Amino acid sequence: MFALIKQLDNMPKGNGDWTISRELTAWYQTNKRDLPWRDTDDPYIIWVSEIILQQTRVAQGMDYFLRFVSRFPDIASLAAASEEEVLKYWQGLGYYSRARNLRAAACDMAERFGGHFPVHYKEVLSLKGIGEYTAAAVVSFAWNQPYPVVDGNVFRVLSRLFAVDTPIDSTEGKKEFTRLAALLMPPSEARLHNQAIMEFGALQCLPQNPACPTCPLVCKCMAYQAGNVRRYPVKQHKTRTRDRYFHYFHIIYKNYTYLHRRSGKDIWTGLYEFPLIETDAVADFAELQQSEAFRRLFNHAGRLTVAVSHPQTKHVLSHQILYAAFYRIEIEEENEALQSYTRVPTDEIDNYPVSRLIHIYLEKG
Numbered sequence: 001m002f003a004l005i006k007q008l009d010n011m012p013k014g015n016g017d018w019t020i021s022r023e024l025t026a027w028y029q030t031n032k033r034d035l036p037w038r039d040t041d042d043p044y045i046i047w048v049s050e051i052i053l054q055q056t057r058v059a060q061g062m063d064y065f066l067r068f069v070s071r072f073p074d075i076a077s078l079a080a081a082s083e084e085e086v087l088k089y090w091q092g093l094g095y096y097s098r099a100r101n102l103r104a105a106a107c108d109m110a111e112r113f114g115g116h117f118p119v120h121y122k123e124v125l126s127l128k129g130i131g132e133y134t135a136a137a138v139v140s141f142a143w144n145q146p147y148p149v150v151d152g153n154v155f156r157v158l159s160r161l162f163a164v165d166t167p168i169d170s171t172e173g174k175k176e177f178t179r180l181a182a183l184l185m186p187p188s189e190a191r192l193h194n195q196a197i198m199e200f201g202a203l204q205c206l207p208q209n210p211a212c213p214t215c216p217l218v219c220k221c222m223a224y225q226a227g228n229v230r231r232y233p234v235k236q237h238k239t240r241t242r243d244r245y246f247h248y249f250h251i252i253y254k255n256y257t258y259l260h261r262r263s264g265k266d267i268w269t270g271l272y273e274f275p276l277i278e279t280d281a282v283a284d285f286a287e288l289q290q291s292e293a294f295r296r297l298f299n300h301a302g303r304l305t306v307a308v309s310h311p312q313t314k315h316v317l318s319h320q321i322l323y324a325a326f327y328r329i330e331i332e333e334e335n336e337a338l339q340s341y342t343r344v345p346t347d348e349i350d351n352y353p354v355s356r357l358i359h360i361y362l363e364k365g
Protein backbone atom coordinates (compact mmCIF):
# COMPACT_ATOMS: atom_id res chain seq x y z
CA MET A 1 0.00 0.00 0.00
CA PHE A 2 2.77 2.44 0.88
CA ALA A 3 4.46 1.77 -2.48
CA LEU A 4 1.18 2.58 -4.19
CA ILE A 5 0.76 5.82 -2.26
CA LYS A 6 4.32 6.80 -3.10
CA GLN A 7 3.68 6.09 -6.77
CA LEU A 8 0.50 8.18 -6.71
CA ASP A 9 2.28 10.93 -4.81
CA ASN A 10 4.79 11.19 -7.64
CA MET A 11 2.20 11.48 -10.38
CA PRO A 12 2.28 14.90 -12.10
CA LYS A 13 -1.07 16.16 -10.80
CA GLY A 14 -0.10 19.80 -11.15
CA ASN A 15 -0.19 19.20 -14.91
CA GLY A 16 -3.74 17.95 -14.76
CA ASP A 17 -3.15 14.20 -14.69
CA TRP A 18 -6.33 13.35 -12.87
CA THR A 19 -7.40 10.53 -15.14
CA ILE A 20 -9.34 8.49 -12.59
CA SER A 21 -11.13 11.52 -11.22
CA ARG A 22 -12.03 12.67 -14.75
CA GLU A 23 -13.50 9.28 -15.57
CA LEU A 24 -15.45 9.20 -12.34
CA THR A 25 -16.89 12.66 -12.82
CA ALA A 26 -17.79 11.98 -16.46
CA TRP A 27 -19.61 8.84 -15.33
CA TYR A 28 -21.31 10.89 -12.59
CA GLN A 29 -22.62 13.56 -14.95
CA THR A 30 -24.40 10.88 -16.97
CA ASN A 31 -25.54 8.54 -14.22
CA LYS A 32 -26.17 10.55 -11.06
CA ARG A 33 -29.53 10.36 -9.34
CA ASP A 34 -31.62 13.47 -9.00
CA LEU A 35 -31.73 13.89 -5.21
CA PRO A 36 -33.13 16.87 -3.29
CA TRP A 37 -29.92 17.45 -1.31
CA ARG A 38 -27.70 17.41 -4.41
CA ASP A 39 -28.31 20.84 -5.87
CA THR A 40 -27.70 22.90 -2.79
CA ASP A 41 -24.70 24.39 -1.09
CA ASP A 42 -26.58 24.92 2.18
CA PRO A 43 -24.42 23.16 4.80
CA TYR A 44 -27.42 22.56 7.07
CA ILE A 45 -29.34 20.65 4.38
CA ILE A 46 -26.21 18.72 3.38
CA TRP A 47 -25.52 17.82 7.01
CA VAL A 48 -29.08 16.59 7.69
CA SER A 49 -29.09 14.50 4.51
CA GLU A 50 -25.70 12.96 5.33
CA ILE A 51 -26.79 12.02 8.85
CA ILE A 52 -30.04 10.49 7.60
CA LEU A 53 -28.20 8.53 4.92
CA GLN A 54 -25.80 6.96 7.41
CA GLN A 55 -27.12 3.41 7.87
CA THR A 56 -30.18 4.21 5.74
CA ARG A 57 -30.93 3.56 2.07
CA VAL A 58 -31.80 6.55 -0.11
CA ALA A 59 -35.27 5.13 -0.89
CA GLN A 60 -36.08 4.83 2.80
CA GLY A 61 -34.41 8.08 3.86
CA MET A 62 -36.02 10.35 1.24
CA ASP A 63 -39.42 10.83 2.94
CA TYR A 64 -37.76 11.29 6.30
CA PHE A 65 -35.44 13.92 4.87
CA LEU A 66 -38.29 15.85 3.24
CA ARG A 67 -40.44 15.75 6.41
CA PHE A 68 -37.49 16.65 8.62
CA VAL A 69 -36.31 19.72 6.68
CA SER A 70 -39.87 20.86 6.17
CA ARG A 71 -40.43 20.94 9.96
CA PHE A 72 -36.84 21.97 10.85
CA PRO A 73 -35.66 24.05 7.88
CA ASP A 74 -32.64 25.56 9.63
CA ILE A 75 -30.37 25.46 12.65
CA ALA A 76 -32.60 27.78 14.70
CA SER A 77 -35.76 25.68 14.30
CA LEU A 78 -33.91 22.46 15.15
CA ALA A 79 -32.22 24.00 18.20
CA ALA A 80 -35.56 25.31 19.47
CA ALA A 81 -37.35 21.94 19.17
CA SER A 82 -37.67 19.45 22.01
CA GLU A 83 -35.68 16.23 21.82
CA GLU A 84 -38.97 14.36 21.96
CA GLU A 85 -40.29 16.09 18.86
CA VAL A 86 -37.06 15.49 16.93
CA LEU A 87 -37.21 11.81 17.87
CA LYS A 88 -40.82 11.65 16.68
CA TYR A 89 -39.70 12.85 13.23
CA TRP A 90 -36.99 10.19 13.31
CA GLN A 91 -39.32 7.39 14.38
CA GLY A 92 -38.73 4.26 12.33
CA LEU A 93 -35.31 5.28 10.97
CA GLY A 94 -33.32 3.57 13.73
CA TYR A 95 -29.97 4.63 15.21
CA TYR A 96 -31.73 7.27 17.25
CA SER A 97 -28.51 8.76 18.64
CA ARG A 98 -28.24 10.40 15.20
CA ALA A 99 -31.39 12.45 15.91
CA ARG A 100 -30.32 13.34 19.44
CA ASN A 101 -26.90 14.40 18.17
CA LEU A 102 -28.40 16.50 15.36
CA ARG A 103 -30.39 18.50 17.87
CA ALA A 104 -27.46 18.77 20.30
CA ALA A 105 -25.19 20.01 17.49
CA ALA A 106 -27.82 22.56 16.40
CA CYS A 107 -27.97 23.88 20.00
CA ASP A 108 -24.17 24.01 20.05
CA MET A 109 -24.10 25.97 16.78
CA ALA A 110 -26.71 28.38 18.15
CA GLU A 111 -24.50 28.97 21.18
CA ARG A 112 -20.96 28.83 19.83
CA PHE A 113 -21.34 30.00 16.23
CA GLY A 114 -24.20 32.51 16.44
CA GLY A 115 -26.63 30.08 14.79
CA HIS A 116 -24.44 29.62 11.70
CA PHE A 117 -22.79 26.51 10.38
CA PRO A 118 -19.04 26.77 11.05
CA VAL A 119 -16.92 26.98 7.90
CA HIS A 120 -13.70 25.43 9.17
CA TYR A 121 -13.28 21.66 8.99
CA LYS A 122 -11.95 21.41 12.57
CA GLU A 123 -14.93 23.34 13.92
CA VAL A 124 -17.38 21.20 11.96
CA LEU A 125 -15.62 18.12 13.34
CA SER A 126 -16.07 19.43 16.89
CA LEU A 127 -19.88 19.16 16.63
CA LYS A 128 -21.62 16.22 18.24
CA GLY A 129 -22.27 13.28 15.93
CA ILE A 130 -19.99 14.60 13.16
CA GLY A 131 -17.02 12.42 12.30
CA GLU A 132 -14.34 12.86 9.66
CA TYR A 133 -16.54 11.57 6.85
CA THR A 134 -19.48 13.89 7.57
CA ALA A 135 -17.21 16.90 8.16
CA ALA A 136 -15.48 16.29 4.83
CA ALA A 137 -18.82 15.87 3.05
CA VAL A 138 -20.22 19.13 4.47
CA VAL A 139 -17.20 21.34 3.78
CA SER A 140 -16.53 19.89 0.33
CA PHE A 141 -20.18 19.87 -0.86
CA ALA A 142 -21.00 23.28 0.63
CA TRP A 143 -17.76 25.20 0.00
CA ASN A 144 -15.68 22.96 -2.27
CA GLN A 145 -13.00 22.66 0.40
CA PRO A 146 -10.38 20.01 -0.48
CA TYR A 147 -11.24 17.29 2.05
CA PRO A 148 -11.75 13.78 0.66
CA VAL A 149 -14.81 11.80 1.75
CA VAL A 150 -14.19 8.22 2.78
CA ASP A 151 -17.42 6.34 3.45
CA GLY A 152 -18.29 2.68 2.85
CA ASN A 153 -18.75 3.30 -0.88
CA VAL A 154 -15.37 4.97 -1.22
CA PHE A 155 -13.61 2.23 0.77
CA ARG A 156 -15.08 -0.34 -1.58
CA VAL A 157 -14.22 1.49 -4.80
CA LEU A 158 -10.64 2.26 -3.76
CA SER A 159 -9.94 -1.16 -2.30
CA ARG A 160 -11.00 -2.78 -5.58
CA LEU A 161 -9.42 -0.27 -7.92
CA PHE A 162 -6.03 -0.65 -6.24
CA ALA A 163 -6.47 -4.16 -4.76
CA VAL A 164 -5.73 -2.88 -1.27
CA ASP A 165 -5.44 -5.62 1.34
CA THR A 166 -5.31 -3.38 4.40
CA PRO A 167 -8.50 -3.99 6.43
CA ILE A 168 -10.87 -1.03 6.15
CA ASP A 169 -11.90 -1.40 9.80
CA SER A 170 -8.35 -0.97 11.12
CA THR A 171 -6.73 2.31 12.20
CA GLU A 172 -4.03 1.76 9.61
CA GLY A 173 -6.63 1.13 6.91
CA LYS A 174 -8.56 4.30 7.71
CA LYS A 175 -5.37 6.36 7.46
CA GLU A 176 -4.22 4.74 4.23
CA PHE A 177 -7.56 4.98 2.47
CA THR A 178 -7.95 8.62 3.49
CA ARG A 179 -4.50 9.35 2.08
CA LEU A 180 -5.30 7.48 -1.10
CA ALA A 181 -8.63 9.29 -1.48
CA ALA A 182 -6.85 12.63 -1.04
CA LEU A 183 -4.28 11.75 -3.71
CA LEU A 184 -6.99 10.98 -6.26
CA MET A 185 -9.00 14.15 -5.62
CA PRO A 186 -8.19 17.31 -7.62
CA PRO A 187 -8.23 19.95 -4.84
CA SER A 188 -10.13 22.47 -6.92
CA GLU A 189 -12.83 19.89 -7.79
CA ALA A 190 -13.45 18.44 -4.35
CA ARG A 191 -17.24 18.86 -4.47
CA LEU A 192 -17.70 17.15 -7.82
CA HIS A 193 -15.08 14.46 -7.27
CA ASN A 194 -16.39 13.47 -3.84
CA GLN A 195 -19.97 13.27 -5.04
CA ALA A 196 -18.87 11.28 -8.08
CA ILE A 197 -16.90 8.62 -6.23
CA MET A 198 -19.66 8.12 -3.64
CA GLU A 199 -22.33 7.79 -6.30
CA PHE A 200 -20.10 5.45 -8.30
CA GLY A 201 -19.82 3.18 -5.26
CA ALA A 202 -23.57 3.34 -4.66
CA LEU A 203 -24.64 2.57 -8.25
CA GLN A 204 -21.80 0.94 -10.20
CA CYS A 205 -19.28 -0.67 -7.88
CA LEU A 206 -21.95 -2.40 -5.79
CA PRO A 207 -21.11 -4.56 -2.76
CA GLN A 208 -22.48 -7.84 -4.14
CA ASN A 209 -22.82 -7.46 -7.89
CA PRO A 210 -20.57 -4.70 -9.22
CA ALA A 211 -21.38 -3.80 -12.82
CA CYS A 212 -17.83 -4.46 -14.05
CA PRO A 213 -18.64 -5.10 -17.73
CA THR A 214 -19.97 -1.55 -18.10
CA CYS A 215 -17.48 0.10 -15.74
CA PRO A 216 -15.43 2.97 -17.22
CA LEU A 217 -12.53 2.01 -14.93
CA VAL A 218 -12.49 -1.69 -15.77
CA CYS A 219 -9.09 -1.50 -17.50
CA LYS A 220 -7.52 0.17 -14.50
CA CYS A 221 -9.23 -1.92 -11.83
CA MET A 222 -6.58 -4.15 -10.26
CA ALA A 223 -9.09 -6.40 -8.48
CA TYR A 224 -11.00 -6.99 -11.73
CA GLN A 225 -7.83 -7.65 -13.69
CA ALA A 226 -6.78 -10.18 -11.04
CA GLY A 227 -10.25 -11.78 -11.11
CA ASN A 228 -10.86 -11.34 -7.38
CA VAL A 229 -13.26 -8.41 -7.02
CA ARG A 230 -15.20 -10.24 -4.32
CA ARG A 231 -12.18 -10.32 -2.07
CA TYR A 232 -12.44 -6.54 -1.51
CA PRO A 233 -12.85 -4.64 0.72
CA VAL A 234 -10.98 -6.66 3.35
CA LYS A 235 -12.32 -6.49 6.93
CA GLN A 236 -10.59 -7.73 10.04
CA HIS A 237 -13.58 -8.05 12.37
CA LYS A 238 -16.82 -9.81 11.79
CA THR A 239 -19.72 -8.07 13.53
CA ARG A 240 -20.80 -10.01 16.58
CA THR A 241 -24.51 -10.06 17.35
CA ARG A 242 -26.30 -10.68 20.60
CA ASP A 243 -29.74 -12.27 21.07
CA ARG A 244 -32.22 -10.58 23.42
CA TYR A 245 -35.73 -11.59 24.47
CA PHE A 246 -38.25 -8.78 25.05
CA HIS A 247 -41.77 -9.20 26.43
CA TYR A 248 -43.91 -6.08 26.15
CA PHE A 249 -47.12 -5.52 28.10
CA HIS A 250 -49.64 -3.26 26.44
CA ILE A 251 -51.64 -2.70 29.60
CA ILE A 252 -55.14 -1.25 29.36
CA TYR A 253 -56.83 0.35 32.34
CA LYS A 254 -60.09 2.12 31.51
CA ASN A 255 -59.11 4.39 28.61
CA TYR A 256 -55.41 4.46 29.43
CA THR A 257 -52.23 2.62 28.69
CA TYR A 258 -48.74 2.93 30.19
CA LEU A 259 -45.39 3.91 28.72
CA HIS A 260 -41.94 4.67 29.96
CA ARG A 261 -39.07 6.52 28.38
CA ARG A 262 -35.90 4.54 27.84
CA SER A 263 -32.74 6.01 29.30
CA GLY A 264 -29.12 5.01 29.81
CA LYS A 265 -26.72 3.68 27.21
CA ASP A 266 -28.85 0.87 25.83
CA ILE A 267 -30.72 0.95 22.50
CA TRP A 268 -33.52 3.45 21.81
CA THR A 269 -32.57 6.02 24.45
CA GLY A 270 -35.25 8.69 24.69
CA LEU A 271 -37.96 6.62 23.00
CA TYR A 272 -41.11 5.40 24.73
CA GLU A 273 -42.19 1.81 25.16
CA PHE A 274 -44.66 -0.37 27.03
CA PRO A 275 -43.65 -1.98 30.33
CA LEU A 276 -41.00 -4.50 29.43
CA ILE A 277 -39.64 -7.70 30.90
CA GLU A 278 -36.42 -8.92 29.35
CA THR A 279 -35.38 -12.55 29.80
CA ASP A 280 -32.13 -14.37 29.05
CA ALA A 281 -33.83 -16.96 26.86
CA VAL A 282 -37.14 -17.72 25.18
CA ALA A 283 -40.01 -17.65 27.71
CA ASP A 284 -43.72 -18.23 27.15
CA PHE A 285 -46.52 -16.44 28.97
CA ALA A 286 -46.85 -19.17 31.63
CA GLU A 287 -43.14 -18.86 32.44
CA LEU A 288 -43.36 -15.07 32.57
CA GLN A 289 -46.24 -15.30 35.04
CA GLN A 290 -43.95 -17.18 37.40
CA SER A 291 -41.27 -14.49 37.31
CA GLU A 292 -40.68 -11.91 40.03
CA ALA A 293 -40.78 -9.07 37.47
CA PHE A 294 -44.26 -10.10 36.30
CA ARG A 295 -45.54 -10.34 39.87
CA ARG A 296 -44.17 -6.89 40.70
CA LEU A 297 -45.76 -5.38 37.60
CA PHE A 298 -49.22 -6.85 38.12
CA ASN A 299 -49.43 -7.14 41.91
CA HIS A 300 -52.81 -5.76 43.12
CA ALA A 301 -53.93 -5.07 39.53
CA GLY A 302 -56.98 -7.33 39.97
CA ARG A 303 -58.02 -9.87 37.38
CA LEU A 304 -55.93 -9.86 34.22
CA THR A 305 -57.61 -10.34 30.86
CA VAL A 306 -55.19 -11.17 28.10
CA ALA A 307 -57.06 -9.69 25.14
CA VAL A 308 -54.54 -10.02 22.34
CA SER A 309 -51.08 -11.47 22.32
CA HIS A 310 -48.66 -11.22 19.45
CA PRO A 311 -46.30 -14.16 19.34
CA GLN A 312 -42.59 -13.66 19.19
CA THR A 313 -41.30 -11.65 16.22
CA LYS A 314 -37.70 -11.26 15.19
CA HIS A 315 -36.35 -7.72 14.94
CA VAL A 316 -32.83 -7.30 13.66
CA LEU A 317 -30.63 -4.37 14.71
CA SER A 318 -27.00 -3.82 13.74
CA HIS A 319 -25.48 -5.73 16.67
CA GLN A 320 -28.49 -7.31 18.28
CA ILE A 321 -31.31 -9.63 17.35
CA LEU A 322 -34.43 -8.98 19.37
CA TYR A 323 -37.10 -11.63 19.81
CA ALA A 324 -40.12 -9.66 20.96
CA ALA A 325 -43.58 -10.71 22.10
CA PHE A 326 -46.47 -8.35 22.89
CA TYR A 327 -49.29 -9.02 25.33
CA ARG A 328 -52.34 -6.78 25.52
CA ILE A 329 -53.65 -7.09 29.03
CA GLU A 330 -56.66 -5.41 30.61
CA ILE A 331 -56.45 -4.82 34.35
CA GLU A 332 -59.02 -3.94 36.99
CA GLU A 333 -56.95 -1.69 39.25
CA GLU A 334 -54.11 0.73 38.67
CA ASN A 335 -51.53 -0.64 41.07
CA GLU A 336 -48.49 1.02 42.62
CA ALA A 337 -46.01 -0.35 40.08
CA LEU A 338 -47.86 1.33 37.21
CA GLN A 339 -47.75 4.70 38.90
CA SER A 340 -44.08 4.95 38.01
CA TYR A 341 -45.04 4.81 34.28
CA THR A 342 -46.47 7.60 32.13
CA ARG A 343 -50.25 7.13 31.94
CA VAL A 344 -51.34 7.89 28.38
CA PRO A 345 -54.88 8.06 26.92
CA THR A 346 -54.96 5.19 24.42
CA ASP A 347 -55.87 7.48 21.52
CA GLU A 348 -52.84 9.72 22.20
CA ILE A 349 -50.20 7.04 21.98
CA ASP A 350 -49.23 8.24 18.48
CA ASN A 351 -47.94 11.48 19.98
CA TYR A 352 -45.04 9.65 21.59
CA PRO A 353 -41.84 8.66 19.75
CA VAL A 354 -41.46 4.89 19.76
CA SER A 355 -39.11 2.34 18.21
CA ARG A 356 -39.88 0.80 14.84
CA LEU A 357 -40.63 -2.48 16.61
CA ILE A 358 -43.43 -0.90 18.65
CA HIS A 359 -44.57 1.18 15.71
CA ILE A 360 -45.09 -2.02 13.68
CA TYR A 361 -47.03 -3.59 16.55
CA LEU A 362 -49.30 -0.54 16.86
CA GLU A 363 -49.88 -0.50 13.12
CA LYS A 364 -51.02 -4.12 13.19
CA GLY A 365 -53.51 -3.20 15.93
Ligand code: SF4
Binds near residue numbers: 210215217223
Ligand atom coordinates in the same frame (compact mmCIF):
# COMPACT_ATOMS: atom_id res chain seq x y z
S1 SF4 B 1 -14.31 -2.91 -12.56
FE1 SF4 B 1 -15.88 -3.61 -11.15
S2 SF4 B 1 -14.86 -3.75 -9.18
FE2 SF4 B 1 -13.55 -2.52 -10.49
S3 SF4 B 1 -14.15 -0.40 -10.06
FE3 SF4 B 1 -15.34 -1.08 -11.82
S4 SF4 B 1 -17.26 -1.86 -10.94
FE4 SF4 B 1 -15.76 -1.72 -9.28
